[in-house]
Amino acid sequence: MISFTSIALICALRLAGFAGAAPAAIAQVPAPAVVPQVPAPAANPVGTGVIDAAAESGYWLANIKRQGTVAYGDSGFKVFRNVKDYGAKGDGATDDTAAINRAISDGNRCGKGCDSSTVTPALVYFPPGTYVVSKPIIQYYYTQLVGDATSLPVIKASAAFAGMAVIDADPYNDDGSNWFTNQNNFFRQIRNFVIDLTGMPPTAGAGIHWQVAQATSLQNIRFEMIQGGADNRQQGIFMDNGSGGFMGDLTFNGGNYGAFLGSQQFTTRNVTFNNCNTAIFMNWNWGWTLKGVTVNNCKVGLDMANGSPSQTGAGINQTVGSVLLMDSKFTGVQVGVNTSYSADSVPISGGSLYLDNVDFGGASVAVQRNTGEQILAGGAVVQSWAQGSIYKSGATNSGRQDNGVTLEPPNKPAGLLASDGSVFARSKPQYEGVPASAFVSVKSQGAKGDGVTDDTAAIQAAMNAITDGQILYFDHGAYIITDTVKVPNNIKITGEILPLILASGAKFADENNLVPVFQVGEAGQTGAVEMSDLIFGTAGNAPGATLMQWNLNGKAGDNGLWDVHFRVGGYAGTKLQSDTCSKSPQSDRSTPNPACIGAGLLFHATQSASAILENTWFWVADHELDLGDHNQIDIFNGRGVLLESQNPMWLYGTSSEHNVLYNYQLNKAKCVFMGLIQTETPYYQSNPTALVPFKAQTAINDPMFSDCTDNSCKKSWGLRIVDSEDVLVYGAGLYSFFENYAQTCVSGQDCQTNMVAIEGTSSNVHLFTLSTKASVNMVTNYVGGGGPGNNKAVNSVQDIDNRSNFCATLALWTL
Ligand SMILES: *[C@@H]1O[C@H](CO)[C@@H](O)[C@H](O)[C@H]1NC(C)=O
Numbered sequence: 001m002i003s004f005t006s007i008a009l010i011c012a013l014r015l016a017g018f019a020g021a022a023p024a025a026i027a028q029v030p031a032p033a034v035v036p037q038v039p040a041p042a043a044n045p046v047g048t049g050v051i052d053a054a055a056e057s058g059y060w061l062a063n064i065k066r067q068g069t070v071a072y073g074d075s076g077f078k079v080f081r082n083v084k085d086y087g088a089k090g091d092g093a094t095d096d097t098a099a100i101n102r103a104i105s106d107g108n109r110c111g112k113g114c115d116s117s118t119v120t121p122a123l124v125y126f127p128p129g130t131y132v133v134s135k136p137i138i139q140y141y142y143t144q145l146v147g148d149a150t151s152l153p154v155i156k157a158s159a160a161f162a163g164m165a166v167i168d169a170d171p172y173n174d175d176g177s178n179w180f181t182n183q184n185n186f187f188r189q190i191r192n193f194v195i196d197l198t199g200m201p202p203t204a205g206a207g208i209h210w211q212v213a214q215a216t217s218l219q220n221i222r223f224e225m226i227q228g229g230a231d232n233r234q235q236g237i238f239m240d241n242g243s244g245g246f247m248g249d250l251t252f253n254g255g256n257y258g259a260f261l262g263s264q265q266f267t268t269r270n271v272t273f274n275n276c277n278t279a280i281f282m283n284w285n286w287g288w289t290l291k292g293v294t295v296n297n298c299k300v301g302l303d304m305a306n307g308s309p310s311q312t313g314a315g316i317n318q319t320v321g322s323v324l325l326m327d328s329k330f331t332g333v334q335v336g337v338n339t340s341y342s343a344d345s346v347p348i349s350g351g352s353l354y355l356d357n358v359d360f361g362g363a364s365v366a367v368q369r370n371t372g373e374q375i376l377a378g379g380a381v382v383q384s385w386a387q388g389s390i391y392k393s394g395a396t397n398s399g400r401q402d403n404g405v406t407l408e409p410p411n412k413p414a415g416l417l418a419s420d421g422s423v424f425a426r427s428k429p430q431y432e433g434v435p436a437s438a439f440v441s442v443k444s445q446g447a448k449g450d451g452v453t454d455d456t457a458a459i460q461a462a463m464n465a466i467t468d469g470q471i472l473y474f475d476h477g478a479y480i481i482t483d484t485v486k487v488p489n490n491i492k493i494t495g496e497i498l499p500l501i502l503a504s505g506a507k508f509a510d511e512n513n514l515v516p517v518f519q520v521g522e523a524g525q526t527g528a529v530e531m532s533d534l535i536f537g538t539a540g541n542a543p544g545a546t547l548m549q550w551n552l553n554g555k556a557g558d559n560g561l562w563d564v565h566f567r568v569g570g571y572a573g574t575k576l577q578s579d580t581c582s583k584s585p586q587s588d589r590s591t592p593n594p595a596c597i598g599a600g601l602l603f604h605a606t607q608s609a610s611a612i613l614e615n616t617w618f619w620v621a622d623h624e625l626d627l628g629d630h631n632q633i634d635i636f637n638g639r640g641v642l643l644e645s646q647n648p649m650w651l652y653g654t655s656s657e658h659n660v661l662y663n664y665q666l667n668k669a670k671c672v673f674m675g676l677i678q679t680e681t682p683y684y685q686s687n688p689t690a691l692v693p694f695k696a697q698t699a700i701n702d703p704m705f706s707d708c709t710d711n712s713c714k715k716s717w718g719l720r721i722v723d724s725e726d727v728l729v730y731g732a733g734l735y736s737f738f739e740n741y742a743q744t745c746v747s748g749q750d751c752q753t754n755m756v757a758i759e760g761t762s763s764n765v766h767l768f769t770l771s772t773k774a775s776v777n778m779v780t781n782y783v784g785g786g787g788p789g790n791n792k793a794v795n796s797v798q799d800i801d802n803r804s805n806f807c808a809t810l811a812l813w814t815l
């Protein structure tokens with residue numbers, strides 16, 4: 001254990017520049033779905049001939065006692081399913097398609113005709129074996145497909161396989177529409193599999209059709225495809241569109257494209273491509289952060305040269321907004337990156353690219369233009385290089401970087417780095433070596449999880465009783481918490497497909513006295529706390545609740561949240577639903593309905609904190625997920641993510657949406673890495689403005705909007721950085737899509753005035769591949785304005801100067 005002070009010292013040190021064919025999708029404004037809920041298809045009968053499937057696997061997930069239930073739905077609904085219990089054989093010969101699809105669809109689940117539901121979640125487990133399929137495995141809404149992590153099951157496409165992909169997360173109907181609205185396709189995982197296309201002809205085959213949005217992940221999957229060949233059309237991942245999202249720990253062997261990618265924004269980490277024609281084809285995006293990409297023996301590493309010739313010039317009309325590629329390595333590669341950015345590309349900032357610590361030692365050419373012209377030579381490590389718009393200090397624009405520019409590398413605090421100089425990361429723990437007997441169920445310890453009973457004391461007692469080597473398991477359910485749960489400083493917690501931990505009651509009622517729901521460690525304490533697969537929310541209004549307060553510090557990787565989400569309102573059990581909180585754009589909302597107030601603050605890293613947050617979605621619901629109307633709703637939640645930490649914080653693939661005052665705020669924080677972050681402003685603002693209904697609290701340095709002269713300026717900050725140092729933002733997509741629910745401001749690029757604030761004494765702040773939508777000012781710089789926060793801006797960077805394909809994009813803004 002490294003002490004608090006020694007970590008602070010390490011953080012203060014700096015290592016400067018460590019050497020260490022599908023149609024182009026048109027990005028659309030996410031219009032929340034208003035799809036009538038059609039009853040799901042009738043339940044399929046459970047396969048007969050049930051065998052003792054669990055005994056075939058040593059992995060704990062197959063063997064623990066199952067007690068998960070749905071609190072606000074059918075109490076008999078089956079949450080956990082083993083595909084062998086539905087007749088799948090996994091013998092490498094039997095066609096298991098129908099059995100696997102029965103395991104997924106059994107019960108009244110959310111499939112075709114159902115846009116969303118939170119009350120029919122299914123964790124579908126695959127024991128080791130080879131499962132032959134001839135048609136797609138259809139992943140219903142809110143499904144986790146999980147293989148044995150100790151012996152990966154293989155899903156093998158038969159030679160005659162017919163369909164879009166071996167696993168399909170959003171099937172197409174005959175009329176071209178999808179089962180689910182792509183940008184609302186939440187709560188899905190696929191992990192621990194081998195997907196094998198080698199039995200198919202080279203001219204066909206895709207592993208996963210991944211058309212998804214937030215709170216989704218792919219992890220620990222190996223794609224086996226045919227290697228080489230001019231007629232090779234195989235691809236491991238096919239992503240046509242969506243929002244989101246995170247994926248990591250993936251290996252692609254062979255294929256024409258390892259991964260065909262297209263989505264609004266995404267974070268991809270720790271992916272290896274061997275012997276593909278092209279490792280990654282970037283079809284379209286607004287922004288994408290790629291970290292830890294290893295490419296071996298592929299012709300092309302990253303092909304982002306997409307779009308069609310523009311009508312106005314020789315350049316390309318870009319479908320790609322931007323890509324950030326970091327901590328990556330190319331070996332045996334002809335062209336590292338294929339780009340179509342040029343002096344006459346359309347729009348001006350489309351196709352922006354930033355490279356950071358990328359080893360092109362094994363690439364003949366590092367960056368090549370679509371015309372074949374070499375832009376950057378291979379054979380070396382590139383520390384910091386960009387094509388795009390570069391603001392070197394404040395608003396001083398160093399201009400458009402047509403042929404790319406080598407930049408002075410950012411100062412990266414050593415505390416954020418691994419020993420090889422890359423930014424530290426750790427993947428979600430899956431407890432491969434831990435026996436089932438080490439898992440302690442909170443239900444076995446007396447918690448009810450029935451969505452009614454106060455489980456505070458039972459959960460506190462269960463945490464206190466955990467001994468070394470044990471893991472606390474939250475069976476699926478809804479656990480009502482009425483007072484602070486003190487999470488001890490050494491504990492591992494995981495959940496069964498996102499159980500709900502809901503704050504409720506008088507303790508969390510006073511907006512001027514924020515009380516933590518889960519308090520992780522005490523101020524100044526060190527330890528090791530990890531949590532995965534949980535959801536935090538509220539049952540009713542809880543304006544005095546901080547859903548999680550993180551105090552704990554520790555060695556890099558010892559503390560963190562993986563696939564832990566914060567979800568306030570819009571679903572069964574929250575009481576903040578469309579029957580009470582439906583949108584009312586016409587009415588005067590200067591005094592919002594108190595019954596539609598959410599929490600005060602979602603996540604607070606206090607001064608001593610240090611943690612990894614990976615794939616964490618901080619969502620205040622903008623629409624209803626369960627009640628039939630799926631209507632847009634007005635929920636007032638004070639604040640999103642507040643970092644005041646002095647020790648390293650790593651945020652990978654996080655997003656924070658629809659919070660009243662800000663989505664992310666760094667207040668006197670130090671040593672922060674964020675990549676990629678995504679935000680959305682509440683759709684109802686500025687009726688009322690961000691000043692309503694929460695009273696600003698000076699103790700946590702709430703924004704006051706005191707320099708604003710109109711309401712468009714009084715809207716939620718996407719990212720506010722106050723008196724903070726060593727802040728590395730590697731990818732951001734910060735969006736404003738509405739003014740009081742109207743969308744005319746989207747094409748006007750003026751839904752709000754400001755999005756990013758840099759204030760006070762902040763220093764060593766770097767924003768790479770920053771995209772903002774419909775905010776007049778992309779970055780508003782108050783540093784040097786005299787006095788703390790909320791003074792007149794010294795300068796600002798404008799959207800209108802830096803238009804990208806949908807957003808406005810900067811390759812770099814640095815202070
Ligand atoms: C999604 O992508 C597909 C394939 O690129 C395209 O045909 C479709 O129009 C896109 N849909 C939306 C909503 O962008």
Ligand SMILES: *[C@@H]1O[C@H](CO)[C@@H](O)[C@H](O)[C@H]1NC(C)=O
Nearest residue numbers: 220248249250270425426427
């Ligand atoms: C990368 O993925 C591999 C394979 O899944 C895993 O063993 C390794 O720990 C991961 N590394 C990092 C830095 O996440």
Ligand SMILES: *[C@@H]1O[C@H](CO)[C@@H](O)[C@H](O)[C@H]1NC(C)=O
Nearest residue numbers: 309310311312313317318346
């Ligand atoms: C760029 O593409 C968009 C979308 O297809 C189109 O509307 C626009 O006219 C094109 N602009 C130019 C200059 O080619």
Ligand SMILES: *[C@@H]1O[C@H](CO)[C@@H](O)[C@H](O)[C@H]1NC(C)=O
Nearest residue numbers: 300305306335338339369370
């Ligand atoms: C780069 O992209 C262009 C445009 O799509 C394509 O014509 C060219 O062949 C690509 N270059 C390589 C090396 O694949």
Ligand SMILES: CC(=O)N[C@H]1CO[C@H](CO)[C@@H](O)[C@@H]1O
Nearest residue numbers: 348349388389399400801802
């Ligand atoms: C990439 C790009 O075109 N950037 C532009 C951003 O706006 C400034 C100021 O107008 C221009 O000088 C840049 O060329």
